[in-house]
Amino acid sequence: MSKKIAIVDDEVDICLYLAAILEDEGYATVVIGHTEPIVERLLAAAPDLVILDIMMPGISGLSLYKQLRGHPAFASAKLAILSGMLTGIAQNELVELTGDQDFVPPDAFISKPVQVKEFLRTVGALINEGDRP
Numbered sequence: 001m002s003k004k005i006a007i008v009d010d011e012v013d014i015c016l017y018l019a020a021i022l023e024d025e026g027y028a029t030v031v032i033g034h035t036e037p038i039v040e041r042l043l044a045a046a047p048d049l050v051i052l053d054i055m056m057p058g059i060s061g062l063s064l065y066k067q068l069r070g071h072p073a074f075a076s077a078k079l080a081i082l083s084g085m086l087t088g089i090a091q092n093e094l095v096e097l098t099g100d101q102d103f104v105p106p107d108a109f110i111s112k113p114v115q116v117k118e119f120l121r122t123v124g125a126l127i128n129e130g131d132r133p
Contacts, residue, residue, distance in 0.1 A: 002028045003127045006047035008064075009082065010034035010056040014112070018051065021116055022123065034059055043073055048127045050074070051110060054083040069104055078126040084112035 005027050009015050012033065019029040030045040032038055034056040042050060050068060054061035065081065068074045108122050 002026050003048040004028040004030065004045060005049045005051065005123065005127075006030040006032060006042055006045050007051045007082075008032045008034070008038055008042075008056075009051075009053035011053070014053075014082075014114075018114065018119075021114075021119065025120060027123070038064060039067065039071070042068070046073075047077060049078045049080065049123065051080045051082050052106075054081050065106065078107040080108040080110050080122070080126060081106040082110045082112065082114075 005022055007015050007018050007022075007029060009018075010033065015031040015033070019031050022029050030041070030047060032041045032045075034053075035058070038059070052061055052065055052068070054065070061081070061083075065079060068077075068079055107126055110119060110122060
């Protein structure tokens with residue numbers, strides 16, 4: 001059975017691009033836009049990995065991340081933050097951004113623009129398929 005990956009982003013082109021890359025590698029994907037009921041869609045999809053854009057209009061990606069991280073249904077799911085703005089950000093800076101001293105960092109950061117080989121390596125490592133390219 002293929003691993004399921006959810007992509008949450010307000011940019012449809014990015015969602016479709018990442019989904020195509022992942023589907024070419026045999027992963028199942030679920031694309032969720034920022035105007036949808038994100039948590040409900042994720043609960044229904046039960047993904048192994050959630051790739052979450054941090055900068056979306058109308059919703060804070062960081063607060064959504066914290067909500068998912070604290071939800072029991074996502075206890076075994078991996079959470080990765082996708083952003084062009086948070087590349088190389090230190091954990092203490094995330095604590096500052098969130099105002100939460102108990103902030104648990106994401107399992108990975110994925111930088112925009114996405115570098116395909118690095119992206120696939122990160123995804124493979126996150127969902128325990130290290131033999132992926």
